[in-house]
Amino acid sequence: MSATHTISDAHDHHHGPAKGLTRWLYTTNHKDIGSLYLWFSFTMFLLGGAFALVIRAELFQPGLQFIEPAFFNQMTTMHGLIMVFGAVMPAFVGLANWLIPLMIGAPDMALPRMNNWSFWLLPFAFTIMVSTMFMEGGGPNFGWTFYAPLSTTYAPPSTTFFIFAVHVMGASSIMGSINVIATILNMRAPGMTFMKMPLFVWTWLITAYLLIAVMPVLAGVVTMMLFDIHFGTSFFNAAGGGDPVLFQHLFWFFGHPEVYIMILPAFGIVSAIIPTFARKRLFGYDSMVYATASIAFLSFIVWAHHMFTVGMPLAGQLFFMYATMLIAVPTGVKVFNWVATMFRGAMTFETPMLFAIAFVVLFTMGGFTGVMLAITPADFQYHDTYFVVAHFHYVLVPGAVFSIMAAAYYWLPKWTGYMYDETLGKLHFWLSFIGVNLLFFPQHFLGLAGMPRRIPDYALQFANFNWISSVGGFLFGFSQLILLFVVIKCIRGGKKATDQVWEGAQGLEWTVPSPAPYHTFETPPDPKLIHAQ
Amino acid sequence: MLSKAKLWLSLALSTLLFWSAGLHAAWDLNMPRGVTQMSRDTYDLHMTIFWWCVAIGVVVFGAMFWSIINHRKSKGVQPATFHESTKVEIIWTIIPFLILIAMAIPATRVLTAAYDASESELDVQIIGYQWRWEYRYMRENMDEEEVSFFSVLSTSREEINNGIEKGENYLLEVDRPLVIPTETKVRFLMTSADVIHAWWVPDFAIKKDTIPGFINETWVIVEEPGIYRGQCAELCGMEHGFMPIEVHALAPADYQAWYAEQQAGIRQVRELAAAEMSMEDAMAQGETIYNRNCVACHQPGGVGMPPVFPALAGSVKATGDVAVTMDTLVNGVPGTAMAAYGRQLNPIELASIITYVRNSFGNNTGDVVQPADVNAYIEGGQ
Numbered sequence: 001m002s003a004t005h006t007i008s009d010a011h012d013h014h015h016g017p018a019k020g021l022t023r024w025l026y027t028t029n030h031k032d033i034g035s036l037y038l039w040f041s042f043t044m045f046l047l048g049g050a051f052a053l054v055i056r057a058e059l060f061q062p063g064l065q066f067i068e069p070a071f072f073n074q075m076t077t078m079h080g081l082i083m084v085f086g087a088v089m090p091a092f093v094g095l096a097n098w099l100i101p102l103m104i105g106a107p108d109m110a111l112p113r114m115n116n117w118s119f120w121l122l123p124f125a126f127t128i129m130v131s132t133m134f135m136e137g138g139g140p141n142f143g144w145t146f147y148a149p150l151s152t153t154y155a156p157p158s159t160t161f162f163i164f165a166v167h168v169m170g171a172s173s174i175m176g177s178i179n180v181i182a183t184i185l186n187m188r189a190p191g192m193t194f195m196k197m198p199l200f201v202w203t204w205l206i207t208a209y210l211l212i213a214v215m216p217v218l219a220g221v222v223t224m225m226l227f228d229i230h231f232g233t234s235f236f237n238a239a240g241g242g243d244p245v246l247f248q249h250l251f252w253f254f255g256h257p258e259v260y261i262m263i264l265p266a267f268g269i270v271s272a273i274i275p276t277f278a279r280k281r282l283f284g285y286d287s288m289v290y291a292t293a294s295i296a297f298l299s300f301i302v303w304a305h306h307m308f309t310v311g312m313p314l315a316g317q318l319f320f321m322y323a324t325m326l327i328a329v330p331t332g333v334k335v336f337n338w339v340a341t342m343f344r345g346a347m348t349f350e351t352p353m354l355f356a357i358a359f360v361v362l363f364t365m366g367g368f369t370g371v372m373l374a375i376t377p378a379d380f381q382y383h384d385t386y387f388v389v390a391h392f393h394y395v396l397v398p399g400a401v402f403s404i405m406a407a408a409y410y411w412l413p414k415w416t417g418y419m420y421d422e423t424l425g426k427l428h429f430w431l432s433f434i435g436v437n438l439l440f441f442p443q444h445f446l447g448l449a450g451m452p453r454r455i456p457d458y459a460l461q462f463a464n465f466n467w468i469s470s471v472g473g474f475l476f477g478f479s480q481l482i483l484l485f486v487v488i489k490c491i492r493g494g495k496k497a498t499d500q501v502w503e504g505a506q507g508l509e510w511t512v513p514s515p516a517p518y519h520t521f522e523t524p525p526d527p528k529l530i531h532a533q
Numbered sequence: 534m535l536s537k538a539k540l541w542l543s544l545a546l547s548t549l550l551f552w553s554a555g556l557h558a559a560w561d562l563n564m565p566r567g568v569t570q571m572s573r574d575t576y577d578l579h580m581t582i583f584w585w586c587v588a589i590g591v592v593v594f595g596a597m598f599w600s601i602i603n604h605r606k607s608k609g610v611q612p613a614t615f616h617e618s619t620k621v622e623i624i625w626t627i628i629p630f631l632i633l634i635a636m637a638i639p640a641t642r643v644l645t646a647a648y649d650a651s652e653s654e655l656d657v658q659i660i661g662y663q664w665r666w667e668y669r670y671m672r673e674n675m676d677e678e679e680v681s682f683f684s685v686l687s688t689s690r691e692e693i694n695n696g697i698e699k700g701e702n703y704l705l706e707v708d709r710p711l712v713i714p715t716e717t718k719v720r721f722l723m724t725s726a727d728v729i730h731a732w733w734v735p736d737f738a739i740k741k742d743t744i745p746g747f748i749n750e751t752w753v754i755v756e757e758p759g760i761y762r763g764q765c766a767e768l769c770g771m772e773h774g775f776m777p778i779e780v781h782a783l784a785p786a787d788y789q790a791w792y793a794e795q796q797a798g799i800r801q802v803r804e805l806a807a808a809e810m811s812m813e814d815a816m817a818q819g820e821t822i823y824n825r826n827c828v829a830c831h832q833p834g835g836v837g838m839p840p841v842f843p844a845l846a847g848s849v850k851a852t853g854d855v856a857v858t859m860d861t862l863v864n865g866v867p868g869t870a871m872a873a874y875g876r877q878l879n880p881i882e883l884a885s886i887i888t889y890v891r892n893s894f895g896n897n898t899g900d901v902v903q904p905a906d907v908n909a910y911i912e913g914g915q
């Protein structure tokens with residue numbers, strides 16, 4: 001393509017988005033791509049949620065009622081994979097696309113064409129992944145952690161497609177992170193120094209480095225599986241001299257940073273919302289940045305706390321126990337800072353703030369159980385039980401997912417130009433809040449009383465808390481339709497949003513009109529608008 | 534303080550739920566205290582860290598809710614402008630750190646003790662299979678018979694499929710429990726024949742993965758005679774939820790009597806295996822074994838679940854040369870879920886199941902395989 005052509009292309013864009021389907025297929029606009037990611041993520045959230053409801057329906061009572069164990073295992077596996085890779089991660093990438101350029105005063109992401117590609121890989125990856133369920137022998141049934149040799153020698157034939165889907169997703173994530181890093185490092189407006197960047201930008205910068213570091217490890221481990229399955233190698237096959245535990249080390253070297261990939265951007269979101277509605281600057285900005293960086297560093301040296309029962313040597317157990325406990329320190333700093341931000345503020349409680357406060361409380365509860373799980377001898381009892389299920393759902397659902405919902409409500413007026421329906425928003429919050437606690441709180445008791453995870457049927461003493469959990473599951477699940485309704489309603493109209501939207505909001509994104517025009521910051525913002533956070 | 538801890542926990546949590554704990558076992562809220570020193574130590578660690586979390590939670594959430602109530606705009610408050618304090622930030626970095634050190638010390642002590650499997654008085658090998666456990670008792674001297682057996686879920690399919698009422702120990706009962714003596718240091722050596730499983734008995738606070746190609750060890754000294762139940766804790770495929778563990782801890786004298794009985798039993802089977810079996814006997818016993826050991830994969834009626842689990846009805850391997858059926862059963866099909874049953878079943882059982890699959894589901898070879906044939910086949914080293 002000639003240079004003149006490129007220039008006239010860019011010129012065309014000034015007239016606004018193209019029309020029709022091709023707008024979305026060919027778009028290189030960070031706002032369009034952000035919206036695509038968010039809609040994709042919401043679709044996957046509903047699909048993964050539907051699978052979760054199948055699980056909760058089967059577990060409503062002891063005995064096998066609706067589905068066979070073989071299908072149950074596919075449900076737990078697909079639920080996990082879809083929620084992690086299809087719902088939570090793309091939602092954060094969508095938010096990054098929409099917000100990072102607006103927050104740092106950049107006209108777009110640094111690599112717009114690659115941006116388009118990283119998004120459009122995802123629908124293909126997930127079509128492949130979901131289609132495995134219709135293949136002979138069924139879809140992946142070995143859990144989202146796909147431990148070998150269950151996922152190699154003993155796996156259904158569709159595993160090859162699963163591996164391919166993981167590769168495609170991984171490529172998408174890596175490209176997404178390269179883009180985020182390139183944008184943040186190169187495209188900040190004059191005056192936007194590192195220590196003035198909003199925390200969402202900081203947390204995403206660190207997350208992107210985590211992604212680049214660990215996605216290749218995931219790609220490596222699934223490739224080793226592929227070789228074991230098709231090319232006669234024995235990486236994970238003990239009969240051929242391989243080592244099934246090696247799989248777990250590699251998986252969790254990816255997997256543990258992965259859980260921080262799903263929570264660091266959430267920290268950034270909450271650190272934006274709480275100051276706005278407390279009408280007070282974020283407490284301890286610097287320590288927030290350092291805490292995020294420390295968590296990211298520690299996340300690389302704690303992976304084997306997922307493997308305390310594999311029979312590591314004592315020294316290894318102790319090392320991973322101590323390192324894991326250490327993570328509580330920077331995480332605690334964050335929670336204390338949020339509370340200190342609220343302290344002596346002047347708070348109001350619009351929907352984003354409600355979700356943010358629920359995040360702080362419930363994420364912290366997940367953090368507490370995390371510290372408990374770090375205590376190795378106690379972990380022998382907790383490991384692979386519903387206690388762990390409760391723990392990671394507390395950090396991921398009222399943690400990561402609530403932060404995404406908080407973000408959606410918070411920035412929706414800026415995206416659509418209209419205020420959302422506050423009454424419905426609050427209804428959505430309260431139903432979700434009650435539902436999520438009914439759903440996951442009893443699971444602590446189930447785990448402590450001895451119920452293993454990933455079982456389609458259970459002993460009679462687990463019956464009571466299971467039905468409570470199932471009721472909560474359906475309440476939480478169906479409440480999400482309210483969110484869909486609120487968003488659609490808000491796109492179609494409502495009270496006009498001001499540019500500032502929220503009285504206490506700080507940051508460059510609130511200096512552009514609502515809705516944010518298709519192109520923003522084509523000339524850099526006035527440096528006087530850039531304040532310390 | 535810790536003995537009161539459970540009481541407090543129960544009180545706090547049960548008021549929350551409007552139910553009183555302990556009213557019914559089904560409302561169990563907490564980890565069992567168990568029947569070993571290790572399980573009590575673990576329980577104490579669990580409660581200590583729990584109370585630390587509660588204390589921190591009360592302080593942090595207390596401060597937060599206090600602010601939420603008092604520092605709201607509707608009360609007309611003006612927001613403060615402070616946004617950092619190095620002193621405060623250092624304090625709340627150091628305090629959690631000290632609490633963690635206070636936790637790490639007892640945890641290290643308990644963990645170190647758990648790793649000391651030396652000087653055991655009895656060694657039992659535990660082998661995980663899809664989806665059952667094998668227990669092998671290590672002999673003191675080679676004149677003894679080797680006691681080893683498989684332990685399979687004994688809950689009936691009708692209970693699982695809601696056809697009949699579920700028994701008290703639904704899904705936690707097996708045909709042959711592991712038997713160990715009390716007041717004896719028993720060491721478990723764990724491995725797996727196929728995928729990774731995890732052997733877990735909450736009352737012992739033991740959970741250890743059984744991994745193909747590895748031998749993990751752990752140990753237990755049970756103090757109280759009794760029946761203790763657990764389950765496989767690591768996802769191991771389709772029937773993962775259906776491979777429970779049942780341990781009978783007997784007083785040492787009772788254990789000795791049980792062990793002697795096993796010895797006698799083994800000698801008796803050896804004698805019986807020399808006798809001729811009738812078609813009726815073989816088919817009847819075969820059916821029982823099929824429903825216990827094979828039905829999960831090959832399904833009722835031998836229809837299987839292709840492509841992973843082949844149908845036995847009309848299968849060439851089940852209806853062709855008897856040596857092929859024998860080989861499939863005795864040696865399994867390496868690299869697939871079809872396990873080797875040569876050691877799991879005794880020759881009488883093997884002969885019956887082979888006869889059964891060759892003469893059921895529409896298969897009709899008419900031949901009766903004898904225990905002696907099976908023995909000859911196994912001893913032939915094939």
Ligand SMILES: [Cu+2]
Pocket residue numbers: 661662664729730731765766767768769773776
């Ligand atoms: Cu198992």
